[in-house]
Amino acid sequence: MAIKPLQKWIPNLKKPLVIAGPCSAETREQMLQAAKELVQIEDVRIFRAGIWKPRTRPNSFEGVGEDGLKWLKEVKEETGLLTSTEVANTQHVELALKYGVDILWIGARTSVNPFSVQEIADAIKGTDIPVMVKNPINADLALWRGAIERIQGAGITKLAAIHRGFSTFEKSKYRNNPLWRIPMELKRIMPDLPIICDPSHISGDRSLVPYICQKAMDIDMDGVMVESHPTPDQAWSDAAQQITPATLAELVKNLNVRTEFTTDRNFSAELEDLRKDIDRIDHEILEALSMRSNIVERIAHAKHKNNITALQVHRMDQLMNNRINNGAKIGLREKFIKELYHVIHEDSVKTQNEIMNAIVSKSAKENEKPSE
């Protein structure tokens, strides 16, 4: 069944959709205070709070359980916000449905496990509840897609993906590496699926949250899910990455939001003209690359005759410096030229090696032939 656009399940939605709320439900007061402050932000339409918390190691706070569902219900009644929480098994689903949670999400430690996802899919079958599927903690697009398909297979059409980054052993500036190519590829293979970015779990650090939100907007994601707590430093989980509702308001105000399509005819005509220019220039670039390739072949034959290696490091150095300097003179960024010529030069060396090896094995074969 076709996936329903966000507008079909979130009334009067304007881009971007902002989902906000604490990492964990802690107390009734904390929940209501957060929600009352967050509802003041126009773009915040969904309140989030974890009721059951999948913690990495035991003996840490594992969520308030059923009490939190009562508080979520109060949040809905008092603020009119839609409510959402994480579910990881049948019992969670049944309780969330019983207390009228509006939207469920499947966490990164659950979407990694097809048995658990199927259990959730079976538990929600026959309902119309919207479900958001976080990416699995490891960078496996097929597993993410599979989890989404299992939920879709249960007849759920109000679906979204949440990009929360991928766990790595090597620690970087991110808690979870965003690997933007993966959600972009998901969008390519499932174009109707809304994708929401979770900058809080990607960053693990509140100072990076605005930057990641903007990045998500720049690649046309549909919204953001941001952890927001009235007193972040006192949060019972994920304290370092949560921001106050006031900070979130500022963040949302400063977001530069663009859309992928428009109905403005003048703009479309202008864009089409510019794209024709780009198409023509790309054609010229390809022709130039093909001419370059022909010369690379001639170089390979000459190198073979003189027993010279395909890769000559001094030449690579010279070439790179020369191209970077020339590029800079006409306004091209050093990083871009460096990356471009790495690819071009690597391909050239590979081609030369292939040609030279082919000549060697051809003459070896000829030598093997018995003389007549």
Ligand code: PEP
């Ligand atoms: C959460 O949203 O609080 C959470 C546990 O996220 P994730 O599943 O992405 O780690």
Ligand code: MN
């Ligand atoms: Mn969290």
